[in-house]
Amino acid sequence: MAREIERKYLVNSSCFKDLASSSQRIVQGYLSRVKERTVRVRIKGERGFLTIKGESDAAGLSRYEWERELPLLEAEELLKLCEPGVIEKRRYLVSYREQVFEVDEFYGDNRGLVVAELELEDEQQQVHKPQWLGREVTGEVQYYNARLIEAPYCRW
Numbered sequence: 001m002a003r004e005i006e007r008k009y010l011v012n013s014s015c016f017k018d019l020a021s022s023s024q025r026i027v028q029g030y031l032s033r034v035k036e037r038t039v040r041v042r043i044k045g046e047r048g049f050l051t052i053k054g055e056s057d058a059a060g061l062s063r064y065e066w067e068r069e070l071p072l073l074e075a076e077e078l079l080k081l082c083e084p085g086v087i088e089k090r091r092y093l094v095s096y097r098e099q100v101f102e103v104d105e106f107y108g109d110n111r112g113l114v115v116a117e118l119e120l121e122d123e124q125q126q127v128h129k130p131q132w133l134g135r136e137v138t139g140e141v142q143y144y145n146a147r148l149i150e151a152p153y154c155r156w
Contacts, residue, residue: 002065002066004119006061006117007118008136008143009117009134009137009138010134010135010137013132016092017092020092021095023090024045024090025045025089026087027043028042029085029086029149030082030149036055037052037055040146041070041075041078041082042075043072047072048069048070048074048076049075052064052065060139061138062123087108087149089107089110090105090107091103092105096130099128101118102117104116110154111154116133142156
């Protein structure tokens, strides 16, 4: 079973943009957002993806994840079947001390929110924190993308 292990942080400076090796626009919607599983459709650049994620562990650090690439046209059609609301963001890839942070700058109703995620090999892996990284929000449900659809950042 594939496990996703990641830590999530707020970002306290836009200087990460100057350090990014690349960035892509992402649009995603959800076919299912129940606690036990989320089923996400994502368009990342010119590629489509279908992802199923299980419920997070008690710390919010680890969960089951399955993902497959889809033809772009199929992903566009599946987005039309999603629950109301979409997440729009730009993802920046930023390397720091041999780790790659995925920094998401949100748009639409989540404008102003910037979150960095770091996928880990195991739960004890040390995280090297650049100075633009802020407070850790791993396991804080309001920062989950699936939750941002129903309770967007503009309403906090």
